[in-house]
Amino acid sequence: MARPPLDEDRNAVARAERRRQILDAAKHVFAEGGYHGASIGAIIDRAAIARGTFYLYFESKEAVFGALLDRAMTDLRARIVHVETDAGAPPPEVQLLDGIARVLEYIVADRPLAAVLLGSTSTPDAEAAARLQSFYDEIRAVIARSLAKGEALGILRVTNPERTAAALLGLVRGIVEYCISHAAEVEGRIGEVTRELVDVALRGVLRR
Amino acid sequence: MARPPLDEDRNAVARAERRRQILDAAKHVFAEGGYHGASIGAIIDRAAIARGTFYLYFESKEAVFGALLDRAMTDLRARIVHVETDAGAPPPEVQLLDGIARVLEYIVADRPLAAVLLGSTSTPDAEAAARLQSFYDEIRAVIARSLAKGEALGILRVTNPERTAAALLGLVRGIVEYCISHAAEVEGRIGEVTRELVDVALRGVLRR
Amino acid sequence: MARPPLDEDRNAVARAERRRQILDAAKHVFAEGGYHGASIGAIIDRAAIARGTFYLYFESKEAVFGALLDRAMTDLRARIVHVETDAGAPPPEVQLLDGIARVLEYIVADRPLAAVLLGSTSTPDAEAAARLQSFYDEIRAVIARSLAKGEALGILRVTNPERTAAALLGLVRGIVEYCISHAAEVEGRIGEVTRELVDVALRGVLRR
């Protein structure tokens, strides 16, 4: 059923490639200075394209920003772990460690992306802000559900899942910020850092 | 020893009052949109003053922003608790609860301020960004020192104080964000929320 | 006929003194930066008076500038020499030397004033510009008349008096500029410089 590659295909591929190139440039530019601090000029310089070309791929500044967030959120979502408690599944704690390590690795490997995700609280693009907001809400909900499940199974203490989830999400963000600003020290020791952080989350800092 | 109020006094008072009025307007404007998104025009509109008047009180946009951060940091610093472990002092856990509750109360009561403090990671004003950065560093250091002390006293588990401090600071920020976006539900229950959060930090979510 | 000094007198004296003080400050400020480059702020700083006080003495920025020019022009006019050719008068050349030396001394002694007089070609104050223009016209006319008289007496060559006057006025301005920018070297040797310049004007640079 193979059909010869059409011009259209090649065009589509080239187009997608170009789009990615612009998105990457935009990521770096948004990373320093945030939404308002970024300028189309800086983006096209980095992407080495003409001013007009930018607008062939994105409707506006808001649009690139939105697309950037969407891409990052999609990538991250794919890495978020849903702990399985079925018989035969690995022990929950192991799953958690693996899952969080994967998220941390992804985000720490892409500092500009992390900067965008952590620093984009203030966007004039109401829609993008809402999307980011709802992304975090989503993560929080995942955590809250896991907490509730663990509670039901008698593994976890009884807490207010919503608030505890907020606290734990903040905890992860705190670690991400730390990893990003101490990249050198953390390099290659994400596993260890993850274990520490999961330990704090699970057992707290108090000595038993 | 009462002396009649002098013109100078009244002037100084009026000046300070005016300054506060501008700072408050600026706080709201910076809160939505961040540094770059804020405009002097928006600030003076909110403060109901003329363009030039603004510059009688602040040298520049950077200057208001800096002053805003400074005020907030001073207020917050005054509320940050240094846990005392002297004999006769209240139990550390109580001190901690009180201290954190005081911080939360202050910041949750002032949503715009919280927005500025939480969202100004990326500011073009290098100096202000540095100041905010070092403010967080300072808090992190306070936490790290407390952790180390607790460790030495055998109260706390052995962890990497720096990283754990980063995690705990993030945890607090997570709660602050939650409180701000769920202000209604949290209203008047800061104490309870604080207890939960301290519980998570001290004992983790795992059931013993 | 002496009468006791009245308050009004003292006031009038004080007022005049104050006015002079402002004019002096303005002179320095206008000297660097010209009319547009000068600011009321700079003037009142230099005069150590309040903003409003300035407007008690001068209607506007244009007004100080005009008053400044007027004062300078009056002073200069008083020094401009009209060569006398009556019998019994000193030889014309001596009169010329003395007169020009007096003008040079006055103006070189007051660099800021010279800067204002030489550099104020562009003023938005049409009236002031016209006044300065007509001041130079006046001087040119004095020179032209002297040339014509000298011609008639057979002392001077036959030239177009108007144009030659323009050239000689320029020549003097050239020397003034030189003296001002080489103040140190010229210090106390104005007489010598004057002689040179008069020599050039009278005899040219060509060797006989």
Added chain:
Amino acid sequence: MARPPLDEDRNAVARAERRRQILDAAKHVFAEGGYHGASIGAIIDRAAIARGTFYLYFESKEAVFGALLDRAMTDLRARIVHVETDAGAPPPEVQLLDGIARVLEYIVADRPLAAVLLGSTSTPDAEAAARLQSFYDEIRAVIARSLAKGEALGILRVTNPERTAAALLGLVRGIVEYCISHAAEVEGRIGEVTRELVDVALRGVLRR
């Protein structure tokens, strides 16, 4: 070897043309009002371009002013005559007459330019002021060297070359000012005016 005009060529030509158009507009605007009195608004109005367009061609107000001065100085420099005293060269006096006539013609033909050159002694743009200053210094130096050479050859009287050069430069400026403000009368008689002025410079006004 003719090749079809490329887009690039046309672009470059169009760009240069546009630049010239802005420079000309700027010349007129700077001519009245000087550096400070000129506004970008006035320049773009005169050039009939949009605000932003201006900044595509010049970095700043300072930059246009500098470019304007540079262009004028280059043009003028090309017209400044260096009197040759080699055997076979035309008599020095003839060379001088020709050279000065060329300079006068150029500058009298462009009143706004003359206004800028004569009136920009006090510019806040330190660099532009310095450039203009050093331009005049350069001319003065040329004159001074010529005077020294003439002295050495026994053609000219012994004078202080520096000061005499300053006087002669002023003399020329005086004539330029005269020509500009009496354009009608001088029209087409630059040669005659030049002869007069050279006569005054060489022989003075005194009858032999």
Added chain:
DNA sequence: AATGAATGAGGGTTCATTCAT
């Protein structure tokens, strides 16, 4: 008479967006 806080028009500059080539 003297003050200085307040005003707002206007200055220089940037930048998201459009459109003819």
Added chain:
DNA sequence: CATGAATGAACCCTCATTCAT
């Protein structure tokens, strides 16, 4: 499709002038 010159609204800031005290 790609380009980059052109646009003009909007930004931050200055400064001559006014006026209540």
